[in-house]
Amino acid sequence: MKKLVLILAVFLAACAPAVEQPSVVLPILATATAYIDPSYPNAQVELAAPNQTASGIEVRMERASVEGKNVNADVCFTLPDPSDWGISSASLNYAGTVLQEYGTTLVSVQEPSNGVNGLRCDTLTFVVPPDADLTNATIIIDAIAATPRQDEYCSVYMPKIQQAMLERGIGIVLECVDVNGQVTMQLMSIPPEMTQQQAEEIVYSPEFYSVQGPWTFSFNLAQ
Numbered sequence: 001m002k003k004l005v006l007i008l009a010v011f012l013a014a015c016a017p018a019v020e021q022p023s024v025v026l027p028i029l030a031t032a033t034a035y036i037d038p039s040y041p042n043a044q045v046e047l048a049a050p051n052q053t054a055s056g057i058e059v060r061m062e063r064a065s066v067e068g069k070n071v072n073a074d075v076c077f078t079l080p081d082p083s084d085w086g087i088s089s090a091s092l093n094y095a096g097t098v099l100q101e102y103g104t105t106l107v108s109v110q111e112p113s114n115g116v117n118g119l120r121c122d123t124l125t126f127v128v129p130p131d132a133d134l135t136n137a138t139i140i141i142d143a144i145a146a147t148p149r150q151d152e153y154c155s156v157y158m159p160k161i162q163q164a165m166l167e168r169g170i171g172i173v174l175e176c177v178d179v180n181g182q183v184t185m186q187l188m189s190i191p192p193e194m195t196q197q198q199a200e201e202i203v204y205s206p207e208f209y210s211v212q213g214p215w216t217f218s219f220n221l222a223q
Contacts, residue, residue, distance in 0.1 A: 052215040059215040066221045071126045079118035088145035092126040095133040134221035145210035153185040
């Protein structure tokens with residue numbers, strides 16, 4: 001009897017309609033995009049007076065822009081010599097705030113050639129709050145500076161440093177000597193009252209490797 005009931009149960013199960021399994025719908029993955037707060041400003045302006053000249057160096061800033069928290073300025077300046085020159089001091093002034101921290105992105109460099117000055121272009125970037133009042137903003141470039149290559153100390157910088165020592169009556173004598181096959185600028189003589197460290201601080205002072213401005217550019221980025 002039990003065997004008959006078991007066979008009947010199996011038969012009924014085989015004849016019963018199949019139970020439809022629920023289909024699984026996979027979600028469509030959306031491409032992630034960076035969130036930009038709509039309150040962040042976005043504007044660009046061309047400068048009315050893009051050219052400024054100081055200490056014989058022409059600096060040009062054609063446009064300034066604000067993108068969210070970044071205030072960007074495209075800056076080009078003539079190169080005094082073939083050294084590796086860059087902007088060494090700059091500030092953004094707005095609504096009573098002076099911001100001296102900035103980043104630079106190299107855009108292009110044109111080396112001096114055939115008596116024509118070289119040209120370097122950078123983008124300066126200052127980070128400001130989204131609600132910064134940029135109605136009357138000013139970017140001031142205070143100085144550009146060079147990072148001399150090893151062979152330039154003798155060919156470019158030693159003559160003007162030695163001339164400055166003579167004009168100031170400082171008894172520092174410089175010469176270029178061969179050190180292991182490399183021509184190197186060395187201090188050959190210093191005043192007796194001066195230490196070697198003091199003499200080196202004078203010779204390697206930033207004044208000989210920088211050009212002072214200022215170059216000042218005003219603009220209005222109010223939306």
